[in-house]
Amino acid sequence: MNYRHSFHAGNFADVVKHVVLARILAYLGQKDAPFRVLDTHAGAGLYDLQGEDARRTGEWEAGIGAVLRAEFSPAVRELLAPWRALVAEFNPPGAGTDDAHPLGRYPGSPLIAQALTRPQDRLLFCETEPGVRRALEEAVGRDARAKVLPMDAWQALGAHLPPKERRGLVLIDPPFEQPGEFHRMAEGLENAHKRFATGIYALWYPIKDVRAVDAFRRELERAHIPKTLNIQFDIRSVRQADTLSGCGMVVVNPPFTLADELRTVLSALAPVLASDGVGRVRLSWLIPER
Numbered sequence: 001m002n003y004r005h006s007f008h009a010g011n012f013a014d015v016v017k018h019v020v021l022a023r024i025l026a027y028l029g030q031k032d033a034p035f036r037v038l039d040t041h042a043g044a045g046l047y048d049l050q051g052e053d054a055r056r057t058g059e060w061e062a063g064i065g066a067v068l069r070a071e072f073s074p075a076v077r078e079l080l081a082p083w084r085a086l087v088a089e090f091n092p093p094g095a096g097t098d099d100a101h102p103l104g105r106y107p108g109s110p111l112i113a114q115a116l117t118r119p120q121d122r123l124l125f126c127e128t129e130p131g132v133r134r135a136l137e138e139a140v141g142r143d144a145r146a147k148v149l150p151m152d153a154w155q156a157l158g159a160h161l162p163p164k165e166r167r168g169l170v171l172i173d174p175p176f177e178q179p180g181e182f183h184r185m186a187e188g189l190e191n192a193h194k195r196f197a198t199g200i201y202a203l204w205y206p207i208k209d210v211r212a213v214d215a216f217r218r219e220l221e222r223a224h225i226p227k228t229l230n231i232q233f234d235i236r237s238v239r240q241a242d243t244l245s246g247c248g249m250v251v252v253n254p255p256f257t258l259a260d261e262l263r264t265v266l267s268a269l270a271p272v273l274a275s276d277g278v279g280r281v282r283l284s285w286l287i288p289e290r
């Protein structure tokens, strides 16, 4: 496997995914009842933005780097606050606001989940690459609530669902380096939903091969899972074939507040993250409520 998330950490796609993740976790945390997070493709947890990999692509500069320098309305600032506070925690005060104070580290999905959950919640992180998994174990540290598993993501959906809490979030974030990943993800969701129909599922995908994205959408429509929300975030107003033009997220059983929150926050992020300074955000129900 060649994929290394350390090249891409903190880029526009991570920002979109992590903002969605943080909003869902903020909602789940409003009720005292415990919940579980299953992060099927967890990655290393914490990324060094001044390290060789991140410096080679510099992708984070147009992602989290641009966000930290942008001005937002109070409503948008409030929606971004839990995630931004966490990024700040991993960096010295003022980091990322100007060239003299570079951003050093960026937390990935497991550390976001760890920070935005309570003592009664539980966390499962799957990562199959041994070196990445060791880094993840170190980043997660001693936390009795969390388990790092060497388990394949697609097997974990069968083995660990439904969670005993009967409440929770499943984040599915594959590297998309192998053919058939869109189909595996749609099939994985369908099987997981049969086991745990009330869970919240958040699936990330790249918008690069537009035909593959369309086929994925049609497959999800055929699966007919109620309350399936599709979010598309383009960093160019005109898509270019075989170029990463944006990313999407499918959220099943989204909190009732999520679509409105994302319209507000992602519309504000689009011009900041877009390579053409405009970008585009679309939210649509693939399958609405029954």
Ligand SMILES: C[S@@+](CC[C@H](N)C(=O)[O-])C[C@H]1O[C@@H](n2cnc3c(N)ncnc32)[C@H](O)[C@@H]1O
Binding pocket: 003, 005, 014, 017, 040, 041, 042, 043, 044, 045, 107, 108, 109, 110, 126, 127, 128, 129, 132, 151, 152, 153, 154, 173, 174, 175
């Ligand atoms: C896109 S990265 C994850 C980024 C992370 N979710 C985040 O937002 O910070 C995908 C990760 O999945 C791991 N991976 C690839 N195939 C896997 C599989 N079948 N099961 C579990 N992990 C896998 C890769 O090693 C890589 O670290």
